[in-house]
Amino acid sequence: MIRGVGQIIRRGYHHGDLANALVDEASTLARQGGPEAVVLREAARRAGVSATAAYRHFTDQRDLLHSVKQRAQDRLVTAMETEIAASAPLADPVAEGYRRLRALGTAYIDFALAEPGLFRTAFCKTRITETLAKDPFSGRAYALLSETLDQLAACGAIPQERRPHLETATWAAVHGIATLLIDGLLSGLSDEERRAVIECTMAVTIAGIAQG
Amino acid sequence: MIRGVGQIIRRGYHHGDLANALVDEASTLARQGGPEAVVLREAARRAGVSATAAYRHFTDQRDLLHSVKQRAQDRLVTAMETEIAASAPLADPVAEGYRRLRALGTAYIDFALAEPGLFRTAFCKTRITETLAKDPFSGRAYALLSETLDQLAACGAIPQERRPHLETATWAAVHGIATLLIDGLLSGLSDEERRAVIECTMAVTIAGIAQG
DNA sequence: TGTACATCAGTGAACGCGCGTTCACTGATGTAC
DNA sequence: TGTACATCAGTGAACGCGCGTTCACTGATGTAC
Numbered sequence: 001m002i003r004g005v006g007q008i009i010r011r012g013y014h015h016g017d018l019a020n021a022l023v024d025e026a027s028t029l030a031r032q033g034g035p036e037a038v039v040l041r042e043a044a045r046r047a048g049v050s051a052t053a054a055y056r057h058f059t060d061q062r063d064l065l066h067s068v069k070q071r072a073q074d075r076l077v078t079a080m081e082t083e084i085a086a087s088a089p090l091a092d093p094v095a096e097g098y099r100r101l102r103a104l105g106t107a108y109i110d111f112a113l114a115e116p117g118l119f120r121t122a123f124c125k126t127r128i129t130e131t132l133a134k135d136p137f138s139g140r141a142y143a144l145l146s147e148t149l150d151q152l153a154a155c156g157a158i159p160q161e162r163r164p165h166l167e168t169a170t171w172a173a174v175h176g177i178a179t180l181l182i183d184g185l186l187s188g189l190s191d192e193e194r195r196a197v198i199e200c201t202m203a204v205t206i207a208g209i210a211q212g
Numbered sequence: 213m214i215r216g217v218g219q220i221i222r223r224g225y226h227h228g229d230l231a232n233a234l235v236d237e238a239s240t241l242a243r244q245g246g247p248e249a250v251v252l253r254e255a256a257r258r259a260g261v262s263a264t265a266a267y268r269h270f271t272d273q274r275d276l277l278h279s280v281k282q283r284a285q286d287r288l289v290t291a292m293e294t295e296i297a298a299s300a301p302l303a304d305p306v307a308e309g310y311r312r313l314r315a316l317g318t319a320y321i322d323f324a325l326a327e328p329g330l331f332r333t334a335f336c337k338t339r340i341t342e343t344l345a346k347d348p349f350s351g352r353a354y355a356l357l358s359e360t361l362d363q364l365a366a367c368g369a370i371p372q373e374r375r376p377h378l379e380t381a382t383w384a385a386v387h388g389i390a391t392l393l394i395d396g397l398l399s400g401l402s403d404e405e406r407r408a409v410i411e412c413t414m415a416v417t418i419a420g421i422a423q424g
Numbered sequence: 425t426g427t428a429c430a431t432c433a434g435t436g437a438a439c440g441c442g443c444g445t446t447c448a449c450t451g452a453t454g455t456a457c
Numbered sequence: 458t459g460t461a462c463a464t465c466a467g468t469g470a471a472c473g474c475g476c477g478t479t480c481a482c483t484g485a486t487g488t489a490c
Binding site for chain 2: 123125138162164165166168169170171172173174175176177179180183184185186196197200201203204205206207208209211
Binding site: 013040042051060 | 475478480
């Protein structure tokens, strides 16, 4: 079956890798319209396949959405890891800790701004919504954050008694600014304002972490 | 027309106050299921009226949803005002500033936890999503926050040069923790953990605001 | 190497669902004279 | 005070839509002998 631009070219009756193709197409939908846009029939259509075929690979629509969500989460964590690796580590361990913290926050917010549909999908409700440290996604992301905070605590930049729950406090700030910027009250800001607002939020959070 | 428990008792052919009745019923739907649950036909059904009747009072479904959203926003700001008034003002202006700040944050988070459906509706996308200080809701809420921060800046608790954008930074932290708690990765927390996590977020934010 | 046959991975038509919305209508209300 | 009539606020049937999902099916593939 021959399809147009950006579509699949199929050779025979059997697709070969339909499960992946469906997640690909469904992810494109999510990218453009968020989790609500993940429509099984449309994904199948775009993969050049009947809607029924999808049921060979996914138990139902929610199952497909779940795969899309996992992929979106994966891209987000990867962006965080990439941003950490993007600049050179600093010699001073405290400065290095803050560099990493800022990199994590920046990657998170930038991802939300660049891919709002995927960002929203990464956090959408599915069958089971996992808890922070438990599911594979936030396991990785949480670990990145925890290690960084531990590091800062180890070199005395964070008082030990304030260390607990700091993951959540930092996550909340960054998540809050991201969601407000992409579909909330801050969505109409100019580039300049947006930058200022992000910087202020990160500065406040980092300052708040350090002092007691 | 006579209806059962929790329903409307209508006397005649004309309802009398259908517009309000529809927003009431639609708000109940929003309360239980968030903005997605605001279904025009269902609201009309519950008001004991044909779906068509709704079109005498709202141009379409989005218009109804918009009214529900405004009501939800109103309840949130009212909760914030109430919480500020709930405890006695402190003599020391700095302490009073922090008391107000905490009251605003607490009211916001508590509202989200107590009424997740309305909270989500208050921030849902509608025809025009207004920007922070511009729409009537956040105008009021923003003013509450701004005044408090101004007050703290006036008595020197906040360095003047750090004053700009602090509304956004505090809003982000509180909004982030609220959304993570109600439908995000933190939704499975125990009461105790939840309390700790909220406290930590508020403490970090307040500490971050003060220092430079 | 050839063939029978189980299994796998597709097809296309159809279903029920509930929604938002439109249509032509009618009963109730209020106002001019 | 009574009446004609415009206007207002409802009704009920119907439409189209697109979805998720099920059904009985068939073409392609791979494996045992």
